[in-house]
Amino acid sequence: MSDVMFVALAVVSTASALLLVTRRNPLYAALCMMVLFGTTALLFLKLSAPFLAAMQVLVYGGAVLMLFLFTIMLLNLHPEELGSEKGLTFKLSAGILSAVLAIFLIYAVKFSRDMTGGSFPELPAGSAAFGSAESVGEGIFDAFVLPFELVSVLIVAAVAGAIVLTKKKL
Amino acid sequence: MFTVDNCLVLSAVLFAIGVFGVIARRNLLVILMSIEVMLNAVNLAFMSFARQHAFEGGNAGQIFVLIVMAVAAAEAAVGLAILLAFFRNRQTADADEANLMKN
């Protein structure tokens, strides 16, 4: 059951990613992105990380996707304004290079079987130790308190940057 | 099927698809989305490693996933802001139009 679900999720996410990068209209691409983020959230759930799955939906679905949709609306490109795309040869060679990258990565993974070969370790039943909000929160406020603070710095910097670049009048 | 390396393979494939999107597309919005796909793929890899190392090394993997999400959001914000500034000056969202400087 678990395997079937994984395969299904993998197929859906790969398909949506492929559609994303091939759709001409960015609006369709954004919709594909939504599907991809959703399947990723489900995969996180399968990986016993409910908190992160929730965050995935909130951050990606709520923030990132919305940003993209707003921008698409702001630009308001008509289909005829989309412009031309790269030539077929360029796309083909890009595809080949990307495929080679995937093969290399898979190669690296498969040749490290002694480490990655097995299935995931069993988590003690009923415990919320691994992927729960408590356990992640504990990490955030203990060992990773500095990164957590730095995230806030990062977001302030990003907001400042975004404002200064886009505000009409300063 | 649901093993560590298959999760990683899925992540690698998604990553490569994102790479393809960045390279082969001219629409800046799609390029930005492809970058999000790459980051998403990385998150998947982190999550599967975190699940595998559930009993060692603390929660570093999951924290990383969280941080990558924040970074992705920040990058999207700045990236779209740059895109908007570009669009205002040029009236286009075509990456290949950004070709004033070369050689």
Next chain:
Amino acid sequence: MIENNTIFLIPLMPLVGFLINGLLGKGLRRSTIGMVACAMPVISFAVALSLFIKFSQFGLECDLTFRQIMIPWIGVGSIGVPFGFAVDHLTIAMTLMITGVGSLIHIYATGYMSHDRSPERFFAYMNLFMFSMLVLVLADNILLMFVGWEGVGLCSYLLIGYWYEDILNAKAGKKAFVTNRVGDFGFLLGILLIFALMTGNGTPSLSFAKINEVIPKFAPVTYEVPVIGGSIGAVTLICLLLFVGAAGKSAQIPLYVWLPDAMARPTPVSALIHAATMVTSGVYMIARLAPVFMASPAALSVVATIGAVTALFAATIAVTQNDIKKVLAYSTISQLGYMFLAMGVAAFGAGIFHLITHAFFKACLFLCAGSVMHAMAGELDMQKMGGLRKWMPITFWTMLVSTMAISGWPLFAGFFSKDEILWKTLEKGMTSQQGTLFYVLYGIGLLAAVFTAFYMFRLVVLTFLGKPRMSEETQKHLHESPSSMTIPLMILAFLAAVGGFMWLPGVIGHGKFAWFHDFLAIREPAAHGAHDMAGAEWTSLALSVALALGASGLSYLVYTRGRSAVEKLAKTVYLTRAMYRFSLNKYWVDEIYEAFVIKPIYYGSIALWLFVDVVIIDGLVNLAGILVKWGSTIFRNLQTGFIGSYAVTVLVGVLVVLWYLILQVLK
């Protein structure tokens, strides 16, 4: 090693002059600019003189060094490379020459540049050059010498800017650039290798004293050369690398091509940089590192061979040039060849001796040429001169004196110094095991001396004697140069006449009148059984005197009387019946002469020049230029400006890195 804290004044003064003229020059009056620029080298000269007097107080044979460490410079390990100056006999001789001749040239330049647009820039660079040159000479370590080395090169380039719009379009600039870069590359690599060896030896110092002490010990060490499969001695490698540097700076084969082109600069620059000082720094460097070079006979042979070949090669080219400064340029290359020949036969003292006498007569020659140009409104072509003696007596006589000096007329400076080199070469041939090489080199040297006398007298005759060939208009404006120009000429001519008495040959002075030789005190191998060779030395002396006089006379006759000269020559030399028949058939003789002497020399010279200079060297320089341009264009075009292509480049980089690393791990 005696501490002395006045040495720094010698290079400091020109630096001060540079700063004054460079920063304030715009607001100063012309006369003030000239005054400042001349005063500085003169003060340096005075300081150097005071140091020289100190040396004399210790006695000439005393081997001592004054040293002044200003500040620690580059710290590496326990001992650093200091920013310091050291003055020994060799240095003080060079310093006196540079500041003395330099001062004279500066004084001359105040007259020569009197109509220039912006003399402050010119004098600022001249002073900056003096500063760099003095740093080069006074440096107590090889790294500081490199600083001066690069500094003089830089000033040399900067002075190209007087005549060219864009460094890229100036062929001269390009050639000077490429050849000097090649030279500097060798030099820097040599320094690094020395540093590596010194560090390996546990004496991480770069001072000349330490290098000369330690590096010769590495003579047995050899490195395998990976491609060829042979091996090369560590010291030989160092010497060859340093020699590449020296050849670049001192215009030796194959890196000489920039010097003739550099003649486009103002004449005082040519006199100072391209005759007296900068181009001799390669010779000085080898003399400075004499013990290192002594440890590698192979490298010395290379130096000697290149030197002798350059001497002959450049002299043959000089014979046919019509541009007065080009002749002098090739002559300089040729004389530098003599100096390297001296270095190569381990006659370091003789080489430096020739360096100094050469500075006198060659500076004088250049300045005379400048005087002529000054009068002729910049005309350089000797075909359009002639008869100038009438208008410019002082220039003529000073030029004649220096010409006799360079041609090796007895008792003039060049005679003593050049003959010393030739004799040492012959002596080496008679004493060393691979004598043949040195006999050949001696022969080449003699032949070059013949050519030297020939082309120099050709120059004098074409310029000053015979009928005036310039236009009426020009003739009206001919005049002798102002005294600010003629006085330096006379001083230099005087030095060129008597400078040789500093060092008389062994057979004449019997070792008593060779104080310059004693003074230099560079450890030369003692001449074996000098007395047995007195006969040989006399022969050599006589031979070179005869050749010099003969070639001068021939040249004089050929270029003054033309065909009738040949007739006359025939009469004086062959007083028999055969001569009479020659005389009868003078056209026939003339044709033989044309066919067998003039034409071969002429065409040979042209061919040599065309082939080596224009085809090979120019070709190489141009090829390098084309390759760079080509490469640049190709790689520039890869920078397409498209984001997608950039991302592809990055991705390809990723793939190559991953491919390499994964393969390495799986091995």
Next chain:
Amino acid sequence: MEHLIAEMKPLSPVLIVFTGALAALLAGVFSKKENSYALPYIGITTVAFAFVALLNYWGRGMIWLLQGAIRIDSFGLYISAIILIACLITFLASIGYAKRLGFEHGEYISLLLFASGGMMLLAMSADLVTLFLSLEIMSISIYALAGMARHRQKCNEAALKYFILGAFSTAFLLFGIALIYGATASTKIHAIAQVQGLKPLLVAGLGMLIVGFGFKVGAAPFHVWVPDAYEGAPATVTGFMAVAVKAAGFAALLRVILIAFPGTWAEYWWPVFWAVALLTMFLGNIIAVFQKNVKRMLAYSGIAHTGYILIGLVSLGIAGSEPYIPGMKALMNPIAGGMLFYLLAYTFMTLGAFAVISLAARDEDDLETLDDFSGLSQRKPVVALAMAVFLISMAGVPPFGGFIAKFYVFKGAIDVQGMLLASGVKEYHALALAILGIITSMFSVYYYLRVVWFMYFREPLEDRPSVAPSWGLHFVIFASSVAIVVLGILPSGFFSVASRGAEALVR
């Protein structure tokens, strides 16, 4: 909570910088537009305070913070000092310039400070989580800074290209970190070195890290963004990008590579850097030759300088490879010190040169084409002299700082080669690098001198009105040229500081 505050104390330089960034942001929002001239002074004050706080920790040994997320050591402090100097010079140069180009906002000052804080943290990070985050703080601020002059098309384009390629390479870096985390179950840099085995995964991660950092420092073939981003960005930002991003990138690269992948790992990574360094030196120099735009030429020259610094890293790799050659270890500290010295000399040369470029040529354009430079010596003799000093120093001509820096780096390679030969290893990689380095730097004189040429031997063009530079710009140009001369004449003291900085990585 108290212990947390106590623990944060050694981080005070970074915290001061971030506080200053927030202060500048708020000041920019709440102050009137006519008071905006005061904004750079907030930045200058902040940097001064941070510098004092930084000096306070110099020489105190290593301080581990927050469960090993941060290690404050001499290396991090040295790099932080370079970054603060760069930041200070950028502020000074921005006085007047920012107003002329219309970005005299609080956000500009604030983003510069955010970037600096991120870079300082990057240099101090001992944990990949912190490292990645500080890298992102730096990058995001710089992306925005590059596009700061919003109405200039080139500026938009520069930001766009830099952003897309930067995010692209960051994704690779991140994947690399993921693989390393997967292989070692740890994100602590020091812990990674303890792990054995699992090589393909770890080595793929290493490769991706090299790509990510190589991108930031502008090493070929990951240098593609450099020319366009440098040319398009405002001159002050370009200077900051060229110096601070490179210094921070090298800091992270050195720390990760030398601490997490020492010993047996060295023989995997040094050939990669060898090839990268070779390519970087070659490409940077050869493309720079025929550039007509000085700003772009300096971008390519910056690439070339990366190549020279990488020579040091390759030497370190060869020297650190197992099995150790006796005596090799003693060479490592001077080599790393040479690299750090190079970064310092590079800081002054580059920032000075870009400060000169930020002088106006026409209207709002920078002083960037060769024509703009013609006759500069007549219009602005002091500035032209300073520019000549910067360029000649970059070319590696003595007696300026750039020569000494190159000398240390090349000497390091030759020393390593000598040691190899002495112990009978017949490989010539270090020598090849040193020779190519010397050849290319010899030929680089060509394009640097060309600018000097235009400044001194061309007549000025008519249509280049002269704009009076601000006092800050004058001060920067003057101080940088003095610094370059001092670094050239009295390098010993600075080199010993640099070697102490390197002690934290290699002893």
